Amino acid sequence: MSIGASNPEYVNARVRARRAALFADEDYRKLIRMGPSGIARFMEETEYEREINALGARFSGVDLIEYALNRNLAKHFHDLLDWSEGRLYDLIARYLRKFDVWNVKTIIRGIYTETSSDEVQNDLIRAGEIDDSTIDRLLEVDTIEDAIETLNATMFYEPLLEAFDTYEQTGALVPLENALDRAFYENLLADLGRPQEGPEALYVEFLEAEIDFRNARNALRLARTGADLDPAAYYIDGGVLFTESELSRLVTDYDELVSHIADSRRYGDTLSSALTQLREAESLIQFEHALEAALLEYADTLSSSYPVSVSAVLSYILAKEREVENIRAIARGREVGLSESEIEDELVIL
Amino acid sequence: MAKDVKPTRKELMQIEDRIDLSERGHGTLEKKRDGLIMEFMDILDQAQDVRGELSEDYERAQKTINMARAMEGDVAVRGAAAALQEHPEITTESKNIMGVVVPQIESSKVTKSLDQRGYGIMGTSARIDEAAEAYEDLLQSIILAAEVETAMKKMLREIETTKRRVNALEFKLLPELYENKEFIEQKLEEQEREEIFRLKKIKEKKEAEEEAEKAEAEAEAEAAAVEEPVASD
Numbered sequence: 001m002s003i004g005a006s007n008p009e010y011v012n013a014r015v016r017a018r019r020a021a022l023f024a025d026e027d028y029r030k031l032i033r034m035g036p037s038g039i040a041r042f043m044e045e046t047e048y049e050r051e052i053n054a055l056g057a058r059f060s061g062v063d064l065i066e067y068a069l070n071r072n073l074a075k076h077f078h079d080l081l082d083w084s085e086g087r088l089y090d091l092i093a094r095y096l097r098k099f100d101v102w103n104v105k106t107i108i109r110g111i112y113t114e115t116s117s118d119e120v121q122n123d124l125i126r127a128g129e130i131d132d133s134t135i136d137r138l139l140e141v142d143t144i145e146d147a148i149e150t151l152n153a154t155m156f157y158e159p160l161l162e163a164f165d166t167y168e169q170t171g172a173l174v175p176l177e178n179a180l181d182r183a184f185y186e187n188l189l190a191d192l193g194r195p196q197e198g199p200e201a202l203y204v205e206f207l208e209a210e211i212d213f214r215n216a217r218n219a220l221r222l223a224r225t226g227a228d229l230d231p232a233a234y235y236i237d238g239g240v241l242f243t244e245s246e247l248s249r250l251v252t253d254y255d256e257l258v259s260h261i262a263d264s265r266r267y268g269d270t271l272s273s274a275l276t277q278l279r280e281a282e283s284l285i286q287f288e289h290a291l292e293a294a295l296l297e298y299a300d301t302l303s304s305s306y307p308v309s310v311s312a313v314l315s316y317i318l319a320k321e322r323e324v325e326n327i328r329a330i331a332r333g334r335e336v337g338l339s340e341s342e343i344e345d346e347l348v349i350l
Numbered sequence: 351m352a353k354d355v356k357p358t359r360k361e362l363m364q365i366e367d368r369i370d371l372s373e374r375g376h377g378t379l380e381k382k383r384d385g386l387i388m389e390f391m392d393i394l395d396q397a398q399d400v401r402g403e404l405s406e407d408y409e410r411a412q413k414t415i416n417m418a419r420a421m422e423g424d425v426a427v428r429g430a431a432a433a434l435q436e437h438p439e440i441t442t443e444s445k446n447i448m449g450v451v452v453p454q455i456e457s458s459k460v461t462k463s464l465d466q467r468g469y470g471i472m473g474t475s476a477r478i479d480e481a482a483e484a485y486e487d488l489l490q491s492i493i494l495a496a497e498v499e500t501a502m503k504k505m506l507r508e509i510e511t512t513k514r515r516v517n518a519l520e521f522k523l524l525p526e527l528y529e530n531k532e533f534i535e536q537k538l539e540e541q542e543r544e545e546i547f548r549l550k551k552i553k554e555k556k557e558a559e560e561e562a563e564k565a566e567a568e569a570e571a572e573a574a575a576v577e578e579p580v581a582s583d
Contacts, residue, residue: 177470
């Protein structure tokens with residue numbers, strides 16, 4: 001399979017060094033026993049030193065940790081886009097555009113609630129494809145309409161423009177946020193086809209799982225809420241678990257929906273225990289936790305199967321995201337007084 | 351008090367009227383107090399249940415928001431909250447429980463469906479949903495608790511006032527009126543006795559005077575009878 005004029009060897013060599021700097025399991029075990037200030041001090045002696053020092057004067061406690069984690073994540077992912085070229089760049093950027101979605105949503109919410117651009121800027125994670133100057137211009141606009149116009153060179157422009165009328169009618173951000181998410185997910189697999197083998201096959205399989213799990217989560221949430229929502233509006237094309245009509249039908253019957261996921265050849269075994277819990281429990285949280293763990297299992301296979309390919313880079317991206325989520329979960333968990341076992345059981349995915 | 355009372359029949363009749371009125375008022379207030387206490391006990395039971403539910407809802411809300419903040423990050427939770435379009439609205443009316451005006455709080459747009467919360471469904475998780483739901487439940491409980499506890503406090507204040515009135519009638523006003531009544535009755539009886547005694551004395555004096563006059567007349571008549579034969583000689 002051709003991956004165009006890309007440079008996976010170079011990028012993977014750099015990624016291997018970055019991967020080696022990730023926290024090991026024993027680091028998490030140490031962190032779980034520390035308080036927020038201890039965690040910040042620990043981070044100061046690691047990979048996160050620069051961000052902790054840079055933000056230390058403006059933030060403190062867990063906020064400092066969270067903003068330092070976000071900034072570090074943005075730096076690493078930005079580097080990946082800087083290093084990669086051609087087809088590899090395209091494949092990495094597809095996934096990292098989720099941070100563009102995050103940033104645009106955050107800015108739109110800021111405009112909606114008339115929050116100052118300084119405050120909004122703190123919450124951005126500049127790890128996506130949209131360049132800094134566009135983001136800075138977005139931060140300066142006063143209306144959502146102007147924000148959409150500023151994005152006219154991105155893939156989000158058309159979907160946002162289409163959703164804008166509904167936003168104007170309802171006054172709610174839901175159509176704009178859904179349009180952004182849909183644009184991201186539908187672009188993930190665009191033009192990739194269904195390769196049967198090689199690194200792109202694994203990459204596609206992972207992205208399909210991501211879409212399937214997102215569809216499953218949304219379907220379960222819609223089934224539970226009982227609200228009169230059109231399930232088709234929340235269906236993301238590209239997965240293998242549901243077709244649009246299947247999803248629309250299953251949302252009205254919760255038990256059948258769970259059975260459908262359980263009967264899936266691809267995910268049934270991986271999610272069986274979580275699905276059993278889901279039938280009995282009130283909450284979807286444990287099931288979502290199981291979905292996240294299942295995605296990470298995929299990620300682990302990605303790195304080992306094709307070490308010099310986009311799969312290995314994606315595996316690193318997921319491992320880095322997992323690290324940031326785990327450290328944030330530990331720090332926030334400790335801040336709000338969760339016990340070590342609660343943090344280990346419910347938050348940290350090793 | 352008794353010293354300031356005029357011991358007259360008119361005053362006695364007025365006091366008797368006041369006693370009658372106070373006794374009737376005392377009975378009515380006692381009934382009102384007992385009724386209020388019964389209503390209060392019902393509201394107290396309700397308030398205890400509501401308080402219990404409020405504590406449970408608060409703990410659940412804190413737990414879910416803590417979990418959401420830990421797993422999704424503070425920024426994501428704050429962002430989802432910022433997307434909220436329609437804020438809850440509260441209107442207050444009043445209702446009357448045994449003369450006590452208590453508030454009746456009506457709320458709208460507190461519990462929202464998934465699409466009414468403002469944030470996009472595709473990019474968020476069940477943790478955010480559950481935190482939002484838990485806080486909606488908590489807000490409902492707070493509104494209910496505000497209604498029930500305000501009613502309870504107003505009832506309690508009214509019970510206290512009624513109790514004070516009942517006690518004032520029972521232990522202050524009525525005893526004083528009874529005392530005054532007794533005082534006037536005693537005074538009137540005493541006056542009556544004095545009057546009888548005085549009349550008796552007057553009668554005795556009059557009788558004595560009549561006796562004396564009679565004796566004097568008899569003596570004069572005797573003297574006249576003795577002088578008459580001497581003159582004829």
